[in-house]
Amino acid sequence: MKKFAFLLALMLVLPSSWAKEAVLVAEDPEIERRMIHLSEDLRCLVCQNESLAGSRADFANDLRREIREQMKDNKSDKEIVDFLVARYGDFVLYRPPVKPTTFLLWFGPFVFLAAGAILLFFYLKRRRRQIEDPALSETQRQQAEALLKDSKGNNA
Amino acid sequence: MMRYLLPLVAFSVLVVFLLIGLNLNPRQVPSPLIGKPAPEFQLQQLQDSNKTLTSKENLGKVWLLNVWASWCVSCREEHPLLVELAKSGIVPVYGLNYKDERDLALQWLKQFGDPYTVSIRDPEGRTGIDYGVYGVPETYVIDKNGVIRYKQIGPVTVEALETKILPLVKELQG
Numbered sequence: 001m002k003k004f005a006f007l008l009a010l011m012l013v014l015p016s017s018w019a020k021e022a023v024l025v026a027e028d029p030e031i032e033r034r035m036i037h038l039s040e041d042l043r044c045l046v047c048q049n050e051s052l053a054g055s056r057a058d059f060a061n062d063l064r065r066e067i068r069e070q071m072k073d074n075k076s077d078k079e080i081v082d083f084l085v086a087r088y089g090d091f092v093l094y095r096p097p098v099k100p101t102t103f104l105l106w107f108g109p110f111v112f113l114a115a116g117a118i119l120l121f122f123y124l125k126r127r128r129r130q131i132e133d134p135a136l137s138e139t140q141r142q143q144a145e146a147l148l149k150d151s152k153g154n155n156a
Numbered sequence: 157m158m159r160y161l162l163p164l165v166a167f168s169v170l171v172v173f174l175l176i177g178l179n180l181n182p183r184q185v186p187s188p189l190i191g192k193p194a195p196e197f198q199l200q201q202l203q204d205s206n207k208t209l210t211s212k213e214n215l216g217k218v219w220l221l222n223v224w225a226s227w228c229v230s231c232r233e234e235h236p237l238l239v240e241l242a243k244s245g246i247v248p249v250y251g252l253n254y255k256d257e258r259d260l261a262l263q264w265l266k267q268f269g270d271p272y273t274v275s276i277r278d279p280e281g282r283t284g285i286d287y288g289v290y291g292v293p294e295t296y297v298i299d300k301n302g303v304i305r306y307k308q309i310g311p312v313t314v315e316a317l318e319t320k321i322l323p324l325v326k327e328l329q330g
Contacts, residue, residue, distance in 0.1 A: 045290035048182060061289055062281045087288040089188040
């Protein structure tokens with residue numbers, strides 16, 4: 001039990017001390033802040049589920065260095081993003097630009113939504129027609145009345 | 157009839173999308189550099205540190221640029237093919253020694269053979285960034301006008317060589 005508690009304590013304590021963000025070379029905190037802000041929206045191509053800001057891959061390190069240096073050269077964020085897109089393609093962007101090849105990506109969900117809405121509309125319309133009270137014929141009405149009367153009599 | 161057909165159609169569409177999606181390789185990111193002039197470089201040669209190579213020196217011929225490193229495991233996989241290709245003399249192969257140490261790189265070539273007409277050094281990976289390198293090995297086919305025509309991401313395979321690279325090289329040399 002003691003061992004278990006110790007292990008648990010270790011598990012709680014260690015990760016926070018191990019978890020270091022990607023190595024920072026913070027000469028200029030302002031540039032560092034800008035770089036991290038920009039690279040959060042950029043994909044690391046080596047570990048594709050991570051952003052350039054969060055990845056510890058060597059490749060991400062190099063690109064962060066590149067971004068930092070370009071910021072020191074007074075390049076704007078847009079110029080830096082263009083620089084990266086020219087080399088790695090739109091894939092580095094977590095927010096892909098709207099253009100013909102990405103129309104499906106951007107508008108596909110809305111197409112599905114519209115299709116779903118249309119289907120739902122017709123389905124509900126048909127359903128309403130089905131559950132509308134079917135008209136009783138005269139004999140059916142009389143039968144029902146007789147049944148009702150009958151059951152009333154029984155209960156009383 | 158409709159109530160059985162509709163889900164079946166929807167399911168088939170889903171299966172087709174999944175099949176396409178699962179057969180795509182997420183590592184194969186299409187390079188925007190294809191059809192664009194190969195980025196210029198002037199880099200130190202690996203074998204002779206006093207010499208440099210510039211990308212302009214290769215204008216007028218079709219050449220391959222193979223990005224490699226001694227620390228790269230899949231480079232060993234493709235290396236015998238490159239050695240063979242270099243021997244055949246069909247197309248010159250230049251090496252970009254990416255983020256490597258000179259001693260280790262030289263030793264690696266001694267051990268596995270040196271297919272490269274010239275290897276150049278990119279110890280900090282800056283030329284690599286210009287070429288959009290993100291996973292070594294990568295191989296570029298560059299034409300007589302210095303335009304990138306093809307990029308092989310990952311090791312060169314016999315299949316890629318026979319179906320894509322060599323036919324393209326012949327066409328470009330033609």
